[in-house]
Each structure stands twice: as C-alpha cells, then as structure tokens.
Amino acid sequence: MRQILVIALNTFREAIRNRIFASIVAFAVGLLGLTLAVSAASLHEEVRLMKDVGLFLVSTFSAFLCVFVGANLVYKDIERKTIYTILPKPIHRWQFLLGKYLGVAAMMAVQVTIMGTALASQFWLLEERFSFVMVQAVWLIYVEVLVVSAVALLFSSFSTPFLSGMLTLGLFAVGRFADRLAEVRLKADAGEDQAVLDVASAAARGLSWLAPDLSLYNVTPYVVYDTALPAGFVAQATTSGVLYAALALGLAALLFSRRDFI
Amino acid sequence: MDSSPILSVSDLAKTFSLGFLGAVPGFRRLPISVKGIAQRVEAVRGLSFAVEPGEIFGFLGPNGAGKTTTIKMLMGLIRPSAGSATLLGHALEPGNRRQRERIGYLPEQPYFYEHLRPMEFLDFYGGLFPMTAQERRRRARELLDRVGLGHALDRPIRKFSKGMVQRIGIAQALINAPELVILDEPMSGLDPLGRKEIRDLIFDLKQQGRTVFFSSHILQDVEQICDRVAIVVKGRLRRLGPIGELVEVGAQGTEVLVGGLQAPAVEALRLPATALGAAHRFVVADPAAVDGFVRAALDAGGRLISVTPQRRSLEDIFVEEARGA
Numbered sequence: 001m002r003q004i005l006v007i008a009l010n011t012f013r014e015a016i017r018n019r020i021f022a023s024i025v026a027f028a029v030g031l032l033g034l035t036l037a038v039s040a041a042s043l044h045e046e047v048r049l050m051k052d053v054g055l056f057l058v059s060t061f062s063a064f065l066c067v068f069v070g071a072n073l074v075y076k077d078i079e080r081k082t083i084y085t086i087l088p089k090p091i092h093r094w095q096f097l098l099g100k101y102l103g104v105a106a107m108m109a110v111q112v113t114i115m116g117t118a119l120a121s122q123f124w125l126l127e128e129r130f131s132f133v134m135v136q137a138v139w140l141i142y143v144e145v146l147v148v149s150a151v152a153l154l155f156s157s158f159s160t161p162f163l164s165g166m167l168t169l170g171l172f173a174v175g176r177f178a179d180r181l182a183e184v185r186l187k188a189d190a191g192e193d194q195a196v197l198d199v200a201s202a203a204a205r206g207l208s209w210l211a212p213d214l215s216l217y218n219v220t221p222y223v224v225y226d227t228a229l230p231a232g233f234v235a236q237a238t239t240s241g242v243l244y245a246a247l248a249l250g251l252a253a254l255l256f257s258r259r260d261f262i
Numbered sequence: 263m264d265s266s267p268i269l270s271v272s273d274l275a276k277t278f279s280l281g282f283l284g285a286v287p288g289f290r291r292l293p294i295s296v297k298g299i300a301q302r303v304e305a306v307r308g309l310s311f312a313v314e315p316g317e318i319f320g321f322l323g324p325n326g327a328g329k330t331t332t333i334k335m336l337m338g339l340i341r342p343s344a345g346s347a348t349l350l351g352h353a354l355e356p357g358n359r360r361q362r363e364r365i366g367y368l369p370e371q372p373y374f375y376e377h378l379r380p381m382e383f384l385d386f387y388g389g390l391f392p393m394t395a396q397e398r399r400r401r402a403r404e405l406l407d408r409v410g411l412g413h414a415l416d417r418p419i420r421k422f423s424k425g426m427v428q429r430i431g432i433a434q435a436l437i438n439a440p441e442l443v444i445l446d447e448p449m450s451g452l453d454p455l456g457r458k459e460i461r462d463l464i465f466d467l468k469q470q471g472r473t474v475f476f477s478s479h480i481l482q483d484v485e486q487i488c489d490r491v492a493i494v495v496k497g498r499l500r501r502l503g504p505i506g507e508l509v510e511v512g513a514q515g516t517e518v519l520v521g522g523l524q525a526p527a528v529e530a531l532r533l534p535a536t537a538l539g540a541a542h543r544f545v546v547a548d549p550a551a552v553d554g555f556v557r558a559a560l561d562a563g564g565r566l567i568s569v570t571p572q573r574r575s576l577e578d579i580f581v582e583e584a585r586g587a
Binding site for chain 2 (some may be wrong): 084
C-alpha cells in the first residue's frame with residue numbers, strides 16, 4: 001500500500017507542477033466565464049443554457065484532459081526510462097500502475113472540483129441555487145473521468161500516446177452512445193442487403209458491450225429541468241464505473257506484467 | 263561472511279523477437295528470421311558467471327555485447343528466454359521485496375522525474391523501501407553530500423547537468439544502503455574529475471563490505487578498481503577472472519633500457535633496439551633470458567637505466583576479444 005501511495009503522490013505532484021495542466025484548467029474556467037456572458041444574452045433561458053453548456057464544458061474538458069494525461073502517463077515513464085529505476089525497487093508492477101492511476105484520479109478530482117466550483121459561483125452570480133442534482137451531475141462526471149482514465153492507462157501500457165489517445169477517444173465516443181448502439185437494428189430499404197445491415201447492427205451492439213456505458217454519466221436533462229434522479233441511480237452508476245475501471249486496470253496490469261522493458 | 267556467490271547466472275539467455283510478426287505468441291520457437299518482418303536477435307547466449315560477496319566486479323564488453331540486457335534481466339525488467347540467476351542467495355524473482363530491499367541499481371543513461379528537487383527525489387525512492395521519513399531524510403542528506411550535490415538542494419532536476427544527473431542517480435541506487443550495488447555504465451558522461459569521484463565512491467562501498475557489479479567500457483576505470491572482470495562479446499562470455507591474471511604480467515616481454523651503448527655494441531646484443539635519445543630500448547621476450555641480456559649489455563659498456571616487465575593492458579585483451587568474436 002505504501003508503494004502505491006508513493007507513486008500516486010509523485011504522479012499527482014508531477015501533474016500539478018505541470019504548466020500545461022494549470023493552463024488547461026485556467027482556459028476551461030475562462031470558457032465557463034464566457035458561458036455566463038452567452039447565457040445572459042438569451043432571454044429567460046439563461047439558467048437552463050448555463051446548466052447545459054456549463055456541464056458540457058466540465059465533462060468534455062475533464063474527459064479530454066484525462067485522455068491526454070492518461071495516454072502519456074506510463075508511456076512517458078517507459079520512453080524516458082524513468083521506470084527502469086522504479087520497477088527494480090521493492091514494488092510490484094501492478095502497484096506501480098495502480099499508483100499512477102490513483103495519482104491521475106487525485107489530479108482529476110482537483111480539476112473537476114475547480115471547474116465545479118467555477119460553475120457554482122456562476123449560479124451564485126445569477127442568484128440561482130446550486131441544486132443537489134447539480135452536485136450529483138458533477139460527481140458523475142468525475143466517475144466518468146475515472147473510467148476514461150483507466151481505459152487510457154490500459155492503452156498507454158502497451159502503445160504510443162497517439163495511439164492510446166485515439167483508441168481512448170474512440171472508446172469514449174462509443175461509450176457516450178452505448179445505450180443507443182445497444183438498440184441498433186438496421187432495416188434494409190429497397191435494394192439494400194439485409195444480411196450486411198444485420199452484421200453492422202450486430203457489430204454496433206457488440207461495441208456497446210465492449211465500451212463502458214458513459215451515457216449513464218450524462219444527467220444534464222435532469223439538471224436543466226431540476227428533476228431528481230431516480231433512487232439509487234448515482235450509486236448504481238458509480239458502482240458500474242468503478243467495476244469497469246477495475247476491469248481495465250486489471251487487464252492493464254496483466255499486459256504490463258508480461259512486458260519486457262528493452 | 264557467507265562465501266556463496268552474492269550474484270550468479272547460469273546459462274542465461276535472451277532472444278528478442280522483433281518485427282510485426284515477432285509479437286505473435288510462440289513465434290520464437292519457429293526457426294525463421296526475416297529482417298523487419300519476423301526477426302530473432304540473440305542478445306545474450308548462455309552466460310554463466312558468479313560474483314563473490316565484497317568484490318568489485320567489472321562487466322565489460324563493446325556496444326551491443328549484451329551487458330545492459332543481462333543487467334535488465336537481473337533487475338526484472340526483461341524476462342530471460344532461458345537459464346537462471348540467483349541474487350543474494352535466492353532465485354531471481356521480480357517483485358520479491360526482501361530481495362529488492364537489499365539491491366541498489368543505476369540504469370544506463372538514467373532519466374528522472376524532472377519536477378523533483380534532490381531531497382524530494384531521494385525521499386520518493388526511499389519511500390519505496392521500508393524506511394521511516396526520518397531515516398529517509400537523514401540518508402538523503404548523507405548521500406547528497408557524498409555525491410557532491412549538497413550545494414544543489416533547491417534546484418529541480420531539470421536544471422541539472424548530465425554529470426549531476428548521474429550523481430543523483432547513484433544516490434538513489436544507494437538510498438536503501440544495499441548489500442549489492444549494480445551500476446550500468448556509471449562513469450558514462452562524466453568528466454575525468456567526476457569519474458575519479460565515482461571510482462572513489464565505488465571503492466568506499468567495497469570498504470564498507472558492499473558488493474559492486476558494474477558495466478563499463480572505460481577500461482582505465484575498470485582496471486583501477488575491479489577485483490575481477492568478465493568480458494562479454496556478442497552475448498557470450500569471453501574472459502572471466504581477476505585483473506592480475508587477465509593482464510598476464512610479463513606476457514609481452516621485458517623492456518630493458520640501456521644508456522651509453524655505441525652502435526657496434528648495440529648490434530652485438532642481437533636484439534632489435536629503439537633509440538630513445540642517448541639510450542636504447544630492448545624488449546626481451548623470454549623472462550629467463552633477461553638476466554643474461556642485462557649482463558651482456560653491461561659488459562658491452564652500457565649503463566642500465568631500467569628493467570620493466572611488460573604486460574598486456576585490459577584494452578589489449580578487450581580489443582583482441584572484440585575483434586576475434
């Protein structure tokens with residue numbers, strides 16, 4: 001446990017001291033500020049628009065940031081050979097990976113908290129209350145980040161940052177539409193081959209099984225209309241996310257344990 | 263002191279499977295090798311040697327000889343294709359904490375987390391060992407002074423010179439006061455003064471009863487501090503033994519320097535001579551003939567300046583083995 005925490009703390013410290021991280025967070029917060037101006041220009045819809053665009057920005061920036069950091073994470077240590085000085089120490093490879101992941105999770109917690117706070121302060125400026133469902137929505141964005149980070153780490157454990165980033169973004173896109181993909185059943189129009197469409201439909205449904213169901217973490221409609229989430233929804237979505245992240249990390253650890261560091 | 267080897271390898275081998283088909287499981291068993299598509303490279307072939315406790319052991323070889331691959335296998339970074347190794351009396355087992363707690367390692371051309379300052383850096387590595395925060399701080403201060411970085415405590419590693427990075431790398435290898443220290447090219451990138459400091463440090467480790475196993479191709483350094491060396495070429499062990507035995511004192515003959523000889527006297531001595539100012543240099547191949555030659559030179563009116571047994575340098579042996587492979 002101690003080794004995991006040491007790696008996690010160092011990863012967190014590295015990210016926090018990285019100027020790119022600070023710049024991205026500052027930019028995202030600035031963009032949220034712009035939302036306030038845009039919302040103010042829309043008649044009677046400013047609060048709804050701000051909720052919608054605000055949550056979209058928090059979610060998208062968080063996802064892209066964790067893909068960027070996650071995809072570079074392990075690769076950078078291997079490429080720069082830093083890992084050569086760590087793995088020969090009394091630490092298991094899976095502990096190293098888990099430490100890296102927890103470091104990113106801590107960093108992303110800071111990022112989501114900063115953006116969530118910026119969003120809440122805009123509500124305060126509009127004299128609108130920051131509802132409980134809003135807090136739940138921000139929490140679910142964080143759970144989504146945990147899932148995407150684990151997937152990025154999985155790809156980062158065996159491929160280059162570019163490929164890891166692309167694969168993660170691909171899985172992220174599929175995951176966002178997983179609920180719709182699971183229902184895909186294409187019907188052939190005249191002149192089309194139904195067999196081909198059946199294969200395509202099956203592939204789409206297969207992808208929805210492979211990718212994490214990220215649609216669970218987008219509860220913007222509830223926030224916009226200030227409606228309570230169904231009972232147990234947050235706990236269920238959190239459990240699902242944590243299990244998917246654990247699966248991705250387990251697979252990453254397996255691949256990592258067999259790898260030669262040439 | 264326990265007399266069993268602190269490190270031993272037996273028939274250790276590593277074959278890399280390269281090319282896009284090389285990643286296919288089971289490929290390495292197939293007897294095919296096509297460059298760029300499915301290529302097998304034998305980096306280490308049946309290496310066997312042992313390192314005794316308390317000695318400084320030099321692991322030599324030209325570039326591509328398999329030194330770093332061997333060290334990485336010992337450090338659990340690469341899985342051997344065949345053979346076995348023991349470290350501190352136990353079979354090589356990556357992740358074996360008890361074993362790892364007693365070993366220090368510096369990789370070749372190390373690169374570290376640049377955002378850390380020296381104390382944070384050593385605290386990070388110390389944190390991977392069962393050491394208290396107080397122990398880590400004390401040890402870090404000691405080591406930073408020892409490697410000459412006591413003046414750079416506030417400087418992040420990104421601002422370090424190459425030599426400073428090498429020094430702090432050695433400090434991290436010693437943070438746990440290891441019994442066995444494995445250093446891959448520790449003198450690489452250092453100026454003569456830096457190399458001397460590292461040599462002194464390695465020698466100090468030996469004085470403290472620690473064992474040092476290091477690879478290098480700076481032969482002068484190896485010759486000065488190693489008890490024994492192994493020379494590997496193309497993944498195979500070519501020479502192994504104490505420096506004194508390998509360099510074979512007298513094997514290159516004995517140099518006799520004589521002054522005051524006239525030209526007819528030089529010819530009468532019947533050995534090729536090289537004029538060095540007013541003196542002449544002769545090389546007597548047979549050690550048993552040296553006394554007779556010296557007497558003859560003195561009888562011919564010469565003045566004896568020096569008699570020096572010639573020896574092959576480690577470099578001679580190294581070059582010979584590298585060319586012969």
